[in-house]
Amino acid sequence: MGILEIDNVTLAIEGKKILDSLSIDFWEGHVHAIVGPNGAGKSTLAFTIMGLEGYRDIDGDIRYRDEPITSLDVDERARRGITLAWQEPARYEGLSVQSFIRAGAPDADSETVAEALEQVGLPPDEYMGRAVDDTLSGGERKKLELASILAMRPRFVMLDEPDSGIDVASLEKIFEGIDLLRGYGATVVLITHSMTVMQQAEHAFLLCGGALVDKGPMKKILPYFEQECIPCGHKNVPDGGGNDGDE
Amino acid sequence: MEMNDLLQMASVDRALQDEQTAHLAIDLNDVASKRLVPGLQVETEELDDGVAVDIVVAEDVQIGRQVHLCFGVSKEQAVQRIDMDVRLERNAAMSVLSHCIFPRAVDVEHRMDARIHIGENATYRYDEKHIHSQEGGIAVYPSAEVELEPHARFATVFELIKGRVGVLDIDYGITGREHSTLEMMSKVSGRDDDEIKINERGDLVGEGARGVLNSRVAVRNEAMAEVYNKLRATAPYARGHVDCKEILKDNGAATAIPIVEVSHPLAHVTHEAAIGSVDTKQLQTLMARGLNEDEATERIIEGLLS
Numbered sequence: 001m002g003i004l005e006i007d008n009v010t011l012a013i014e015g016k017k018i019l020d021s022l023s024i025d026f027w028e029g030h031v032h033a034i035v036g037p038n039g040a041g042k043s044t045l046a047f048t049i050m051g052l053e054g055y056r057d058i059d060g061d062i063r064y065r066d067e068p069i070t071s072l073d074v075d076e077r078a079r080r081g082i083t084l085a086w087q088e089p090a091r092y093e094g095l096s097v098q099s100f101i102r103a104g105a106p107d108a109d110s111e112t113v114a115e116a117l118e119q120v121g122l123p124p125d126e127y128m129g130r131a132v133d134d135t136l137s138g139g140e141r142k143k144l145e146l147a148s149i150l151a152m153r154p155r156f157v158m159l160d161e162p163d164s165g166i167d168v169a170s171l172e173k174i175f176e177g178i179d180l181l182r183g184y185g186a187t188v189v190l191i192t193h194s195m196t197v198m199q200q201a202e203h204a205f206l207l208c209g210g211a212l213v214d215k216g217p218m219k220k221i222l223p224y225f226e227q228e229c230i231p232c233g234h235k236n237v238p239d240g241g242g243n244d245g246d247e
Numbered sequence: 248m249e250m251n252d253l254l255q256m257a258s259v260d261r262a263l264q265d266e267q268t269a270h271l272a273i274d275l276n277d278v279a280s281k282r283l284v285p286g287l288q289v290e291t292e293e294l295d296d297g298v299a300v301d302i303v304v305a306e307d308v309q310i311g312r313q314v315h316l317c318f319g320v321s322k323e324q325a326v327q328r329i330d331m332d333v334r335l336e337r338n339a340a341m342s343v344l345s346h347c348i349f350p351r352a353v354d355v356e357h358r359m360d361a362r363i364h365i366g367e368n369a370t371y372r373y374d375e376k377h378i379h380s381q382e383g384g385i386a387v388y389p390s391a392e393v394e395l396e397p398h399a400r401f402a403t404v405f406e407l408i409k410g411r412v413g414v415l416d417i418d419y420g421i422t423g424r425e426h427s428t429l430e431m432m433s434k435v436s437g438r439d440d441d442e443i444k445i446n447e448r449g450d451l452v453g454e455g456a457r458g459v460l461n462s463r464v465a466v467r468n469e470a471m472a473e474v475y476n477k478l479r480a481t482a483p484y485a486r487g488h489v490d491c492k493e494i495l496k497d498n499g500a501a502t503a504i505p506i507v508e509v510s511h512p513l514a515h516v517t518h519e520a521a522i523g524s525v526d527t528k529q530l531q532t533l534m535a536r537g538l539n540e541d542e543a544t545e546r547i548i549e550g551l552l553s
Contacts, residue, residue: 053531075538079537083535083536091529093463093492093550094553095549095553103538103546104536148536152537
């Protein structure tokens with residue numbers, strides 16, 4: 001059953017087409033991957049689903065549980081159960097780890113916060129009193145962001161490049177987090193060009209130049225991506241443009 | 248409303264009952280309560296419009312428990328002037344938590360004129376927390392001239408933790424001699440027609456002196472802030488940094504003027520200043536967890552000022 005439907009969505013920024021007539025259905029409770037090389041429009045699609053500033057003026061429609069959501073603000077989409085983890089998580093001077101996690105889980109007590117930290121391999125004794133600032137490494141902030149999502153218990157989660165900037169041991173914790181989300185019944189969308197990360201997904205959508213090139217079970221898309229996309233010399237800059245440099 | 252109510256408001260009423268904890272509590276120009284510990288001398292003189300306070304920590308005395316100072320005005324209209332001399336003698340140490348409490352202020356002026364002398368190898372920490380009324384009818388003028396002898400250490404944090412700023416005009420000047428360390432932090436959040444002025448000056452005149460001037464300010468609605476930080480280094484190996492961050496919302500206006508002045512080739516002072524609205528990525532991350540824009544902004548500001 002579909003939980004979120006992208007229906008013929010086109011996004012142009014400064015006259016350049018970044019997403020091109022995309023139609024995608026995400027199935028409830030499944031782990032999907034949006035794959036493709038740099039510049040394919042993967043992160044842009046996630047930002048558009050989340051409704052971030054600069055990614056709202058689209059042609060086409062996005063429906064979540066059959067409700068059109070394109071007119072909803074980011075927080076309204078989040079309160080319906082949609083959320084996003086950034087490739088490079090934000091830093092906040094002075095904002096405590098607890099306060100950050102409670103943003104998405106206002107009723108969470110200290111035990112719940114501690115549990116979320118443990119689930120991503122951040123010892124609560126060490127991290128509860130810290131701030132989400134630049135004293136944390138990129139990998140620590142990445143795990144912390146996943147902890148905040150685990151505490152939030154969303155229904156539709158997009159993880160943008162979940163392996164970016166973290167070591168192998170930490171990646172295992174990220175994968176365990178994905179399993180937990182799946183266990184909660186959440187739908188997970190992995191934005192990635194990593195073969196390792198792709199293998200966590202059941203289904204994949206292959207983007208190139210902002211358009212959907214192929215879709216299907218991961219076992220079908222993975223070999224194609226490996227054999228065709230990785231060696232491909234095509235420079236994925238849709239209409240010669242890009243967005244914020246992330247994708 | 249009495250002094251006890253003010254102390255409860257600051258959650259220090261129990262601490263002040265502790266016989267091992269020194270304190271001085273003043274309501275307008277009345278010394279309501281005072282307790283000393285060995286090595287700490289506090290003389291007070293009640294004036295028409297306030298109190299003169301003279302504090303001395305004797306040589307080699309290190310006061311173990313934080314000393315509490317409470318300056319309150321329980322009236323709606325008043326002028327309170329605190330004229331304060333603080334002297335820490337050689338190798339002395341003291342940490343002070345000072346609460347300035349004006350919960351009913353409609354037209355209150357609070358002036359603090361302090362002269363602080365920190366002796367050789369002495370350490371003085373001074374945390375000042377303000378509780379104001381919600382009406383904004385308060386004008387606060389804290390000023391201090393601080394002198395640090397060789398190897399002395401001084402750290403101070405100014406915070407408004409509750410209520411409206413009203414008018415705030417901080418004026419601190421600190422001189423640091425050889426291998427002394429000074430650190431100042433001001434954290435203020437203004438709204439409506441609050442006016443915030445922060446003027447911090449550090450003079451690193453001794454070899455190896457260190458100094459940091461920090462300011463964190465948020466202004467919303469029609470509030471305005473002007474932050475002037477000047478750090479001057481005139482001795483070899485003096486090191487300093489000025490760091491000012493101001494967040495604007497609505498029609499708030501802010502000015503930051505960091506000045507660094509170095510007149511010795513072996514001294515080094517750096518600065519950074521940032522003024523602007525809340526960072527978009529910070530905001531959108533919290534909104535993607537379900538906070539609306541105002542809630543997310545408040546949480547970011549709370550963090551900055553924590």
